[in-house]
Amino acid sequence: MPDQRPHVLIIGGGFAGLFAARKLRKAAVSVTLIDRGTSHVFQPLLYQCATGLLSEGDISSPLRHLLRKQRNISVLLGEATDIDAEAKTVRARRFDGSSFDLSYDYLIMAGGARQSYHGNEAFEEFAPGMKSVDDALAIRRKIISSFEIAETLPTADLRRPWLTFVVSGGGPTGVELAGQIREMAVRALAREFDTIDPTEATVVLVHGGERVLESFHPGLSAKAQRTLDKLGVETRLGLHVTDVGTDYAVTTDKKTKATVQIDTHTVLWTAGVEAVPFARAVNTAAGVEPARGGTIPVGPDLRVAGHPEIFAVGDVMSLDKLPGVAEVAMQSGHHAATLIKRDVAKKGDAAAPFKYRDLGTAAYISRHHALLQSGPIRLSGYLGWIGWGFIHIAFLAGGRNRVWTVASWAATLGTGGRGERAITFGDPATARRPYP
The missing domain is CATH 3.50.50.60 (FAD/NAD(P)-binding domain)
Structure with a gap:
């Protein structure tokens, strides 16, 4: 029936x-x-998958599994x-x-x-975004392979573009990604290479606004900037990335329209949706x-x-x-x-207006440094980092994800290494012949 x-x-x-x-x-x-897709993805932690801190399995849960006890639902791909x-x-x-x-x-x-590439769809080929697990794995491949390629090159001039990483967009995702690339280079990779010194990797954060993390209180934004400076992230404000290719990015000053070319093989895009x-x-x-x-x-x-x-x-x-x-x-x-x-x-007000309750905003910058803003509460540094961790664990879907994420974080804190650095090539045909 x-x-x-x-x-x-x-x-x-x-x-x-x-x-x-x-x-x-x-x-x-x-x-x-x-x-x-088949899974619910915890997008706020995609950048940690992209930088080797978490696996894709840590931040995704099968929808069928999450809804398995719900009798009135069907899940379709x-x-x-x-x-x-x-x-x-x-x-x-x-x-x-x-x-x-x-x-x-x-x-x-x-x-x-x-x-969103703001009408410059050709940029997508050279500057992956950060909205899906596929994006995170593509970014991980670009970051890890850049260090590996640099290791094989004979001179500093040849290595420099491979060790230069440009992140477009100074919102939470851009700041988190830039901070994690730099932290990975300084902590996880510093003693693992023979020819190159990963700590010399240059991370350039390009943002069109007057300050990073503009959705946060100016005081917290300033603290985030100081943390980025201490990490060694080079922040360039008031600029937009206006051209991208296989080995360069061009920035344009919003006011003067002056352009600068950055020689780089890795451009990552977080500027808008x-x-x-x-x-x-x-x-x-x-x-x-x-x-x-x-x-x-x-x-x-x-x-x-x-x-x-x-x-x-x-x-x-x-x-x-x-x-x-x-x-x-x-x-x-x-x-x-x-x-x-x-x-x-036929009970209750079926046209009640939506009222958003602001539970707070958080952004992770580096180990022991995060921001948390909720109404009058503004935390930074270690306290912000603790608050950030509790919030993200609370909203992760599925007990397994919570356990494994905490375990991965603990392992990274204890050893300084990052175990999720395997790279994929996108499809079996490319994997069989990954090198042009």
């Missing part, structure tokens, strides 16, 4: 999608969650590509390229965001004008105008200039699911 319960379709298994799915556990609905808002159907693409349709009574769009492509389909089908970065404008209750059955949550929604952080995603996913439960049960 066909399931007569209302069907809730959730697009995306990130923080927003996962929290929405869990909130619907005891609701009188059937739920389908579809994601283009696929990528949403199109939507018919009138027929209430979503078209998705399977891993083999074929397509299938999914109907819905309620739709929660939680597809998240991807790296934009909505995933499916958001464009939702905006078009719903007849709404896309917001900044292609995001989906929503009302106070997270619904899309004219379509009360469609919710947009997390990084893909546009509402009151909320920050693109995990807490917003979790809370908005939870709120959308709550309204659906009320609507189905």
Whole structure:
């Protein structure tokens, strides 16, 4: 007999999608969650996977495993590509390229965001972003192989571009990544090479603003800058990366328009995000004008105008200039699911406005140095580092991930080394012949 319960379709298994799915556990609905990957990824720690501190398994958990006890949900692997808002159907693409349709009574769009190159899509080939496990592994390959290649070169001039790392973007991800590359060079790699001195590696952090970590209080931002300086990270403010190639990056001063070329084989991009492509389909089908970065404008209750059955949550929604952080995603996913439960049960206010509770923002810079900001509470240094650790462990999905992450951190603190430095080549064909 066909399931007569209302069907809730959730697009995306990130923080927003996962929290929405869990909130619907005891609701009188059937739920389908579809994601283009098989796992929920803890994106705030991707940079630690990229710099050899954690493995990809430490920061990802299979969605099927996380939702295995939820009887009213089905988990599917696929990528949403199109939507018919009138027929209430979503078209998705399977891993083999074929397509299938999914109907819905309620739709929660939680597809998240991807790296934005601000119209310079050609940069992506040379400057990977930091939004997925694939990105993290690609960055790890670039970083580790740069040291290895430098080891084989005969002169300092030839080695210098391979030991120069440029990070574009001075937000939390850029600062964390720059700090960790430098810390890895100084602590983990310092005594492991014969020809090169890894401590001489140059890390250049390029940021268009007047200070790093502009979302933090100026006092905390200044402390972060001092920590970066002490680590040896070279910070260049008021600049944008305006060109990237296989062996160079060009920066342009925002005011004077003066350009400088940096000889480097490793450019990493953290400067901005934009909505995933499916958001464009939702905006078009719903007849709404896309917001900044292609995001989906929503009302106070997270619904899309004219379509009360469609919710947009997390990084893909546009509402009151909320920050693109995990807490917003979790809370908005939870709120959308709550309204659906009320609507189905005919109990409570099914149009209650979303109220974001700012639980704080944190950024890791180096060992014993992190920032934590929550309302009037502002911590830095060792206390900030402890607070940062507790927050990240608390929000990691799955007990196994928490245990192994803590164990990896402890091993790194105790030995100074980084065990997750294996590199991959992307696919079997490349792996068989990895060197051009």
